[in-house]
Amino acid sequence: xxxxxxxxxACKEEIKSIEDRNVWTLVDCPPDRKPVKCHWVFAKKLxxxxxxxxxxxxxxxxxxxxxxxxxxxVTHFETVRxxxxxxxxxxxxxxxxxxxxxxxxx
Amino acid sequence: MEQPEGFKVPxxxxxxxxxxxxxYGLKQAALAWNKELHKSLLKLNFKHSKSDxxxxxxxxxxxxxxxxxxxxxxLLMSNSAKLLKKKKTAFLNVWEAHDMGPVKEYLGFQITRNxxxxxxxxxxxxxxLKVLKHFQMENVKHVRTPLPAGYQPSTAPKDYxxxxxxxxxxxxVIGSLLFVMLGTRxxxxxxxxxxxxxxxxxxxxxxxxxxHIVKYLGSTPNLALHFSGGASSLDCYSxxxxxxxxxxxxSTSGYTIFLGNDLVSWRSRRQPxxxxxxxxxxxxxxxxxxQQILWIKLLFQECHLSLQHFMMFGDNKGAIxxxxxxxxxxxxxxxxxxxxxxxxxxxxxxxxxxxxxxxQQKADMMTKNLTWQKFQDNRLRLNLLEFKS
Numbered sequence: 001x002x003x004x005x006x007x008x009x010a011c012k013e014e015i016k017s018i019e020d021r022n023v024w025t026l027v028d029c030p031p032d033r034k035p036v037k038c039h040w041v042f043a044k045k046l047x048x049x050x051x052x053x054x055x056x057x058x059x060x061x062x063x064x065x066x067x068x069x070x071x072x073x074v075t076h077f078e079t080v081r082x083x084x085x086x087x088x089x090x091x092x093x094x095x096x097x098x099x100x101x102x103x104x105x106x
Numbered sequence: 107m108e109q110p111e112g113f114k115v116p117x118x119x120x121x122x123x124x125x126x127x128x129x130y131g132l133k134q135a136a137l138a139w140n141k142e143l144h145k146s147l148l149k150l151n152f153k154h155s156k157s158d159x160x161x162x163x164x165x166x167x168x169x170x171x172x173x174x175x176x177x178x179x180x181l182l183m184s185n186s187a188k189l190l191k192k193k194k195t196a197f198l199n200v201w202e203a204h205d206m207g208p209v210k211e212y213l214g215f216q217i218t219r220n221x222x223x224x225x226x227x228x229x230x231x232x233x234x235l236k237v238l239k240h241f242q243m244e245n246v247k248h249v250r251t252p253l254p255a256g257y258q259p260s261t262a263p264k265d266y267x268x269x270x271x272x273x274x275x276x277x278x279v280i281g282s283l284l285f286v287m288l289g290t291r292x293x294x295x296x297x298x299x300x301x302x303x304x305x306x307x308x309x310x311x312x313x314x315x316x317x318h319i320v321k322y323l324g325s326t327p328n329l330a331l332h333f334s335g336g337a338s339s340l341d342c343y344s345x346x347x348x349x350x351x352x353x354x355x356x357s358t359s360g361y362t363i364f365l366g367n368d369l370v371s372w373r374s375r376r377q378p379x380x381x382x383x384x385x386x387x388x389x390x391x392x393x394x395x396x397q398q399i400l401w402i403k404l405l406f407q408e409c410h411l412s413l414q415h416f417m418m419f420g421d422n423k424g425a426i427x428x429x430x431x432x433x434x435x436x437x438x439x440x441x442x443x444x445x446x447x448x449x450x451x452x453x454x455x456x457x458x459x460x461x462x463x464x465x466q467q468k469a470d471m472m473t474k475n476l477t478w479q480k481f482q483d484n485r486l487r488l489n490l491l492e493f494k495s
Contacts, residue, residue: 015113024107024123026115035108035122038129054110055130075160075176077288078371080213081228081331082402083161083172085368086411087183088219088226089335093190096212097197098204099143099178 003050007042010052018054036061139178146200147173150193157405164193170410181212215289218493227493229330230289237282238324243317248325252297253318255477258352259300262309276308279316286323290331292362292372293485294319296472299374329485330493336366339415342399343462346377346391346422347473348384355380357387360472361395362488363402365413369488371398374472386441388422391473392429392459393448399457416457421464429459 018024029035037057045051087094107123109115128138148154152162152173162173169186171193180203184190198205209217218227238244262268268276280302287298297319304312340363347358356376363371373394381387399416406413420426428441429448452459470476471484 011112015110018129021127023127023129024125026118026121027124028120029122037108038110040111053130056107056125075158075174077213079158079161079405080174080181080215081368081370082365082405083174083183083409084217084226084228085333085335085365085370086338086406086413087172087185088333089224089338089366089368090185091221091224092183092185093187094209094219095182095190095194096206096209097180097182097194098206099180100202100204 006050007052010042010050011040014052014054140175143175143201146197147175149200150196153408155405155408157401157408161405161409163409164189165410172409176213179212181209213289214285224335226333227330228290228333229328229493230286230291231327231330231493233289234286234323234327237286237320238327240282241279241317241320243320243324246321246324249318249321250325250478251475251481252294252322253300253315253475255475255481257315257475259304259312259315261304261353262307262312266307266309268307268309272308272310272313273305276313276316277305279313279320280305283316283319283323291323291329291490292369292488293326293329293471293481293490294322295372295374296358296360296474297322299376300475303376328492329490331369332489332491332493333368334366334489335368337415338366338413339417340365340399340402340413340457342395342416342418342457343467343469344388344392344395344418344420345467345469345473346381346384346387348381348387350474351376357381357390358473359387359391359394360469361391361398362469362472363395363398364468367489369490371402372469372472373398385422385424385428388420388425389428389441389448390445392418392420392425393445396448396451396457400451403456418457418459419462419467420459421462421467423461426459426461 038054039057041053041055043051043053084094107125107129109119109121109123115121144154147162150164152164155161155163160175162175164171164173169184169189171182171184171186171189173193174181182190182194184193194205197203209219211217214230214233215228216231220226280298283294283298284302287294301312301316301319342361342363344359344361346360349355350358356379358374359377360374361372362369375394377387377390381390395418399418403413403416429452432449451457464470468484468487471481476484
């Protein structure tokens with residue numbers, strides 16, 4: 001029972017985060033379009049937090065109608081090794097960070 | 107988008123959401139996010155690298171800073187602690203992010219650093235364990251090499267059609283192996299590339315051999331790349347196996363590239379055309395390696411990193427001779443124009459080319475299935491050693 005409440009709370013937080021960022025507006029569905037479905041993904045984080053994430057079912061999108069460009073450039077593993085080796089030799093500072101709710105910014 | 111379960115707006119449950127921004131799971135989500143991140147890094151006066159789209163560079167009087175981006179993971183490097191802190195703070199003002207401090211993990215690589223010795227150990231042990239568990243190979247008999255020495259797989263018979271089950275299973279094994287291979291395990295490169303040629307129509311035999319590679323990982327889960335610095339020169343070893351593919355007679359190219367003592371780049375690939383001699387096969391392999399050297403040179407220039415010496419080593423005297431001398435003998439006439447690119451690199455002194463005896467070759471294992479003794483020797487020369495936890 002206790003857990004269920006925590007999950008509900010987590011969902012509410014996610015919805016709030018989405019609304020704070022003006023991700024969506026409520027409209028009537030255009031007659032010629034089919035809405036994309038969505039579902040909840042739940043995860044218990046290692047530090048004990050309950051995290052609920054709303055995920056769109058992107059596989060039901062149709063190319064040209066719902067989306068066109070998709071390619072997102074990423075770095076090569078080689079680049080990471082090359083730069084790590086070089087900066088380690090030269091005693092540089094190396095830090096990492098992990099951007100939160102990454103896809104809400106687009 | 108439909109309204110999410112449990113959060114339908116009372117009285118408007120027939121309405122849908124129009125998405126103004128991207129949401130997780132959408133096809134265009136990653137791109138949309140990447141564009142935003144790109145804009146904000148440019149605003150912070152970073153320059154976008156041309157040689158690697160995931161790298162951003164900043165330089166001023168106080169020092170150099172590099173920002174590597176892989177979707178939502180960022181790696182920050184700088185020769186000035188002050189500069190790094192300044193730029194990080196500015197970034198955190200714009201983006202909500204977990205600041206994870208000195209690097210311990212990136213893209214699933216586990217990173218242990220010793221600043222006094224200026225050394226570093228890189229491995230993917232947790233991922234390897236996950237793979238072993240997934241394929242239920244945690245307690246299998248140990249093997250010493252990724253594939254048996256000299257093993258030659260053959261294509262499925264013409265009338266054979268792999269069942270969807272075996273195909274899916276096979277692709278998932280190869281996919282997991284590729285990730286480990288590209289990350290920190292050059293020792294399985296040749297085997298994985300070889301077996302990945304059968305993805306479209308794998309037989310039971312192919313699956314068994316792909317699982318043999320998994321067994322090898324299970325026998326050596328603690329191998330890690332060891333970086334220990336050394337001179338700031340780039341040493342590249344190129345090797346080839348002439349007509350190594352018994353079915354098509356195509357040769358295999360391979361190279362390993364070291365920054366000082368540290369293995370930073372490797373590749374094994376089947377050559378796109380048939381080579382008529384071992385010299386020609388080696389020549390083509392050196393061209394592959396040369397392209398990689400040029401790319402590394404460009405990357406380092408863009409990042410304002412100085413790297414003085416570039417060396418390429420091969421073990422075929424004939425191939426080195428045609429690369430260094432404008433000879434046009436009958437037997438080398440047919441070598442495609444694009445491969446003369448190598449000779450041009452040498453004329454322009456982009457790198458130096460030298461001979462290395464076969465027993466000091468460091469790229470042997472990229473081109474064939476070696477015997478245990480040779481395999482072990484080559485692996486040691488890559489500084490691929492057991493890590494101590």
